[in-house]
Amino acid sequence: MTITITAFERSPDGGKGLARDTRVRWALEEVGQPYDVRLVSFRAMKEPAHLALHPFGQIPTYEEGDLVLFETGSIVFHIAERHVGLLPNDINARARAITWMFAALSTVEPPILELGSARIQEGDKPWTKERLPLIQDRVRAPLGKLSHRLGDDEWLDGAFSAGDLMMVSVLLRLRSSGMLDEYPNLATYVARGEARPAYKRAFAAQLAINSKPPTG
Amino acid sequence: MTITITAFERSPDGGKGLARDTRVRWALEEVGQPYDVRLVSFRAMKEPAHLALHPFGQIPTYEEGDLVLFETGSIVFHIAERHVGLLPNDINARARAITWMFAALSTVEPPILELGSARIQEGDKPWTKERLPLIQDRVRAPLGKLSHRLGDDEWLDGAFSAGDLMMVSVLLRLRSSGMLDEYPNLATYVARGEARPAYKRAFAAQLAINSKPPTG
Numbered sequence: 001m002t003i004t005i006t007a008f009e010r011s012p013d014g015g016k017g018l019a020r021d022t023r024v025r026w027a028l029e030e031v032g033q034p035y036d037v038r039l040v041s042f043r044a045m046k047e048p049a050h051l052a053l054h055p056f057g058q059i060p061t062y063e064e065g066d067l068v069l070f071e072t073g074s075i076v077f078h079i080a081e082r083h084v085g086l087l088p089n090d091i092n093a094r095a096r097a098i099t100w101m102f103a104a105l106s107t108v109e110p111p112i113l114e115l116g117s118a119r120i121q122e123g124d125k126p127w128t129k130e131r132l133p134l135i136q137d138r139v140r141a142p143l144g145k146l147s148h149r150l151g152d153d154e155w156l157d158g159a160f161s162a163g164d165l166m167m168v169s170v171l172l173r174l175r176s177s178g179m180l181d182e183y184p185n186l187a188t189y190v191a192r193g194e195a196r197p198a199y200k201r202a203f204a205a206q207l208a209i210n211s212k213p214p215t216g
Numbered sequence: 217m218t219i220t221i222t223a224f225e226r227s228p229d230g231g232k233g234l235a236r237d238t239r240v241r242w243a244l245e246e247v248g249q250p251y252d253v254r255l256v257s258f259r260a261m262k263e264p265a266h267l268a269l270h271p272f273g274q275i276p277t278y279e280e281g282d283l284v285l286f287e288t289g290s291i292v293f294h295i296a297e298r299h300v301g302l303l304p305n306d307i308n309a310r311a312r313a314i315t316w317m318f319a320a321l322s323t324v325e326p327p328i329l330e331l332g333s334a335r336i337q338e339g340d341k342p343w344t345k346e347r348l349p350l351i352q353d354r355v356r357a358p359l360g361k362l363s364h365r366l367g368d369d370e371w372l373d374g375a376f377s378a379g380d381l382m383m384v385s386v387l388l389r390l391r392s393s394g395m396l397d398e399y400p401n402l403a404t405y406v407a408r409g410e411a412r413p414a415y416k417r418a419f420a421a422q423l424a425i426n427s428k429p430p431t432g
Contacts, residue, residue, distance in 0.1 A: 055365035056323050056358055067308045073318035078311050092283045095294050102289035102321065107272050110326040114333075122350065127343030134338070142272055149271035 001065040003028065003035040005075075006050075007206065008059055009042075015210030017203045020072040021060040023169045025205055027076045027162065029198035031083035039209065073105050073166065080162040087162055100156045100163025108146065109170045111138040115177065139179060147183040154192065168193030217281040219244065219251040221291075222266075223422065224275055225258075231426030233419045236288040237276040239385045241421055243292045243378065245414035247299035255425065289321050289382065296378040303378055316372050316379025324362065325386045327354040331393065355395060363399040370408065384409030 005028075007021035021037070028035050044050055045057045053061040054070040062069040062078065069075050077098070080086035087094050115135045122128050146167075150156060155164045171190045174180045180187050193199055221244075223237035237253070244251050260266055261273045269277040270286040278285040278294065285291050293314070296302035303310050331351045338344050362383075366372060371380045387406045390396045396403050409415055 051361070051364075056319070056361050058323075067311060069311055069315050071315050071318040071322060073322055074311070074315035077314060077318075095283060095285055095290070098293060099285050099287050099290035102287040102293075103272070105318070106287060106289055106321045106325075107274075109322075110329060113326055114330055117330075117354070122347075125343070125347070127341070127347065131338075131341070131343065138333070145267070145272050148267075 003033060004038055004063045005035055006038050006040050006053070006059045006061045007209065009039040009044075011206065011210045013210075015207040017206055018173055019059070019206065022202055022206050023072050023166065024060045024062065024075050024079070025202035026165055026169070026199050027079040027086060029201045030165065030196075031079060031085045033079070033083060037205075037209075073101055076162055076166060077101060086165065088159060093158060096157050097161035097163040100161070101166045104163070104166035104170045108142050108167065109173075111135065111142070112170065112173050115139055116173070136177075136179065139174070140182070143179070143183055143186065147186050150185055150189060152185065155189075160196070164189075164193060168199075219249060220254055220279045221251055222254050222256050222269070222275045222277045223425065225255040225260075227422065227426045229426075231423040233422055234389055235275070235422065238418055238422050239288050239382065240276045240278065240291050240295070241418035242381055242385070242415050243295040243302060245417045246381065246412075247295060247301040249295070249299060253421075253425075289317060292378055292382060293317060302381065304375060309374060312373050313377035313379040316377070317382045320379065320382035320386045324358045324383065325389075327351065327358070328386065328389050331355055332389070352393075352395065355390070356398070359395070359399055359402065363402050366401055366405060368401065371405075376412070380405075380409060384415075 005021060005024050008019050011019040013019060025035070040050060040059055045054075045059065050061075051057055053063070053068050056070070058070070060070075060072060060075060062075040069078055076086075087097050115132075115138075118128055118132055118135050122131075155161065156167060157163065168190050171180060171186060172194075175190070180190060194203075221237060221240050224235050227235040229235060241251070256266060256275055261270075261275065266277075267273055269279070269284050272286070274286070276286075276288060276291060278291040285294055292302075303313050331348075331354075334344055334348055334351050338347075371377065372383060373379065384406050387396060387402060388410075391406070396406060410419075
């Protein structure tokens with residue numbers, strides 16, 4: 001069955017690979033599954049046809065026959081569960097890899113998103129300059145512990161897994177802040193993820209869309 | 217094998233059931249699995265013995281034989297995957313239930329946590345009064361869409377699932393703000409979750425610990 005995902009017609013990041021379709025593309029590339037992409041404009045994302053696929057009006061979505069999924073974590077997990085390459089066979093190692101997926105999305109990413117909101121949505125507010133260091137400390141709290149746990153290891157728990165895919169993707173959002181470089185082993189870990197051929201193909205695919213001149 | 221989870225020795229909410237061990241207790245009660253609880257002080261949570269179980273120094277953790285898990289989402293999913301009662305058998309319905317778990321944790325909960333940070337960690341800051349309405353709007357954005365999707369349904373997608381367990385648990389954090397009452401169908405949905413016998417047993421178990429007089 002054909003897999004179709006949705007992505008931004010024009011990503012707000014201009015092709016830096018931070019839109020969440022990159023995470024899904026990366027997972028599909030790791031397991032060697034071809035996929036189609038349907039591009040969605042900001043206006044179309046809020047219309048009933050798209051809301052029927054994604055109740056929160058976001059991208060990506062995932063369609064495969066009768067199945068419609070949203071939420072990047074769920075889509076990546078679905079791909080990892082159905083195909084070989086993103087979850088270990090050992091049942092306990094598999095549960096731990098899934099744990100790292102949730103850790104990336106529930107523990108590490110929320111303060112990073114808050115930092116983004118402070119910079120962008122509240123960038124013009126009088127309190128933002130004084131408030132930013134508080135948010136940066138909220139970002140550092142899990143990062144310091146993650147750095148400690150990773151140590152000199154290549155990946156979070158044995159072989160590369162969907163947990164690493166999600167953690168690297170979340171940490172990539174921090175690069176422009178310079179904060180990732182405060183943790184050299186995390187910066188190396190992220191670079192290790194970006195060096196994977198599957199990541200490179202996923203990144204190139206989203207860049208190809210976002211580097212086209214605007215239509216109309 | 218015995219299941220052992222960790223919980224706060226004294227929950228910061230004083231037994232309102234908002235600490236994340238309640239979500240795990242609820243899942244275990246839904247599937248009828250007995251469990252032991254090891255209480256952890258705030259000091260012990262930051263010590264090496266606990267950090268070996270939970271790299272971010274939080275509760276809950278889950279131990280079962282050789283398996284050690286952290287992250288509430290991962291623990292609830294593990295329970296749901298291994299036992300009958302929290303995930304549908306139909307493979308597509310199962311994937312959709314998992315989607316709602318991720319939606320609760322990745323889309324609905326982050327702005328609710330941000331509201332908590334604004335109220336508690338930044339409660340004494342000069343900007344908080346002016347800033348709170350911005351955060352409340354960030355909370356409302358997914359809630360309005362969730363309310364629309366739920367409509368008059370009993371649960372998010374057919375029978376009660378781990379997705380509902382997680383969504384109800386996340387929405388419960390909003391009750392004290394009064395914002396849940398802006399969405400009558402969501403308030404009813406949460407009450408429906410709380411009325412489940414398994415939730416009541418989980419709530420009572422955490423309350424029993426938190427209503428004991430402090431020792432020492």
